Amino acid sequence: MKRIGILGGTFNPIHNGHLYIAAEAYRQLHLDQVWIMPDGIPPHKNLEGGVTRFERVGMCEAAVNSIPYMRVIHTEQKSDGKSFSYLTLTQMKKDYPDDELYFIIGEDSLDTFPTWVHPEIIAKSVTLAVSVRHDSDVTNDIEAVSMDLKKRYGANIELLSTDYIDISSSDIRELIASGITPKNIVKLKLMVPAPVFSYIMAHRLYGSTKGLKMSPKKEIKSTDFPKLKQEIEKKLEKKLKPSRYTHTQGVAYTAAALAMAHCYPMDVAFIAGLLHDCAKYMSPDELYDFCKKKNIDISPAEEKSPQLLHAKAGAYLARTEYGIEDPDILHAITVHTTGMPGMNLLDEILFTADYIEPNRDKAARLTEIRQCAFKDFHLAIQMILSDTIDYLKATGKDIDETTYRTYEYYKNL
Structure with a gap:
């Protein structure tokens, strides 16, 4: 039996904040592996920057290539339909019945969990591993929300204590679109792993490089x-x-x-x-x-x-x-x-x-x-x-x- 963490997201692009959360989940939950799962066609947002699902997968693979316990899975990339977590996670539970699956999400996502499509099915398929800032003012609120979800859906919830990483994919896209200047390159290299920066430049992704x-x-x-x-x-x-x-x-x-x-x-x-x-x-x-x-x-x-x-x-x-x-x-x-x-x-x-x-x-x-x-x-x-x-x-x-x-x-x- 393996303990597997699953970090889903648009990853447009994947950045150091994503990898930090994945690494903390691996460390704190004593996982065997962390799977990075890029969305196929997210139901709740239109992709910005003009990138395709294949380019997002390419960036994710570049990001985790040298991390032995991480790998990219293409589960949602193979579908032309909208990506719904309950469908993906239900199938993964069938495919890996003997493994413990942990679905890694942020504290904001925990608040909105009842609005997801079929949260009760998700709760039966995986343990929710929730990244919570250890200096957050809402820690008590998160614990209260967790108790409520456990009562409503029988959810298993693990809280991860993490630092605040001030990086967003939208900031990265805007920075690239503003121009590949020496100053911006220094900033970008602090926000994304070097292989991801190289992938973005080589494939001319986002804005002015396209x-x-x-x-x-x-x-x-x-x-x-x-x-x-x-x-x-x-x-x-x-x-x-x-x-x-x-x-x-x-x-x-x-x-x-x-x-x-x-x-x-x-x-x-x-x-x-x-x-x-x-x-x-x-x-x-x-x-x-x-x-x-x-x-x-x-x-x-x-x-x-x-x-x-x-x-x-x-x-x-x-x-x-x-x-x-x-x-x-x-x-x-x-x-x-x-x-x-x-x-x-x-x-x-x-x-x-x-x-x-x-x-x-x-x-x-x-x-x-x-x-x-x-x-x-x-x-x-x-x-x-x-x-x-x-x-x-x-x-x-x-x-x-x-x-x-x-x-x-x-x-x-």
């Missing part, structure tokens, strides 16, 4: 994505050879598919895919001269193989000719050929999409890598790098040192 960043002359809203897409496609079709344009289209749509699979803004990934080869209309000599003229750094490997410069030149053109000032897009275009150790999510999406898009048919293990990219992203990148290095060695072509270092990085993840 949409495309365009130059002032070409400001465009995410709702105008179809218009931007058409403008860029029209320019590219005139500049690129038909075969290159076909490849570009393939990369853009594959990048969008990977973005949807890995919880990244689809429109951002699509634009990165469209523009990744926008400098490919130039010959290697023209690319070299262009980069010299624009003072773009040229590495020793690029001196030997100037065709590699289409990535750096492409990022320059994306900004100056197409009005893209989004640093993530420009960076992804810059590194899409060789990759780099520690690529961000968009870098990885574009790097992979360039390799697996539907018009490719020569690479080894292509079918396997395509399948892997939607299941184990980092393994797919490792396979791409390994096969690329093998191919370049077999054909006697120079290998950029960055490709070696990138392979070593992903091999050791």
Whole structure:
């Protein structure tokens, strides 16, 4: 028999206050495990910040990944209906009949417990573990409420003595929406675990990090994505050879598919895919001269193989000719050929999409890598790098040192 705590919530996003309550429940109730259970579609609130249930699960998994006694359960995520605690907890009691289940709630929730849907069913399924501030003025009131609920529903109630943690998910969302400034980053890192902060930044969640960043002359809203897409496609079709344009289209749509699979803004990934080869209309000599003229750094490997410069030149053109000032897009275009150790999510999406898009048919293990990219992203990148290095060695072509270092990085993840 196990003693299992269940902490449910919207977790939009999960923060240090949630984890503190979970840890205190684990310690004070001598639990074996604490399960973090993100709501599916909460019946009482509309989600703010434009995040999906899958992104909230991703943040929760990032938060508890290094905590051995915590794990995320997807019970409510699997339903397209509204999330009601009595249904979820009744099913969990059936699934784990021999275990003791503790449903962790705050003192405010205890006050409103009689208004929940079927509180009598919840009371029969779990013990209520109520987080109460030890310096609270309402401790006596909480004890009175507990006695009343025990009489009315036969509820088992355990009170947890906890500190007051002044963190709210709404404050975090507002802070991010106000801008990712150095000052705000310091505040955010005190409010959420480091892996959650990294997840939010990598997936561009909440407010100002979500949409495309365009130059002032070409400001465009995410709702105008179809218009931007058409403008860029029209320019590219005139500049690129038909075969290159076909490849570009393939990369853009594959990048969008990977973005949807890995919880990244689809429109951002699509634009990165469209523009990744926008400098490919130039010959290697023209690319070299262009980069010299624009003072773009040229590495020793690029001196030997100037065709590699289409990535750096492409990022320059994306900004100056197409009005893209989004640093993530420009960076992804810059590194899409060789990759780099520690690529961000968009870098990885574009790097992979360039390799697996539907018009490719020569690479080894292509079918396997395509399948892997939607299941184990980092393994797919490792396979791409390994096969690329093998191919370049077999054909006697120079290998950029960055490709070696990138392979070593992903091999050791």
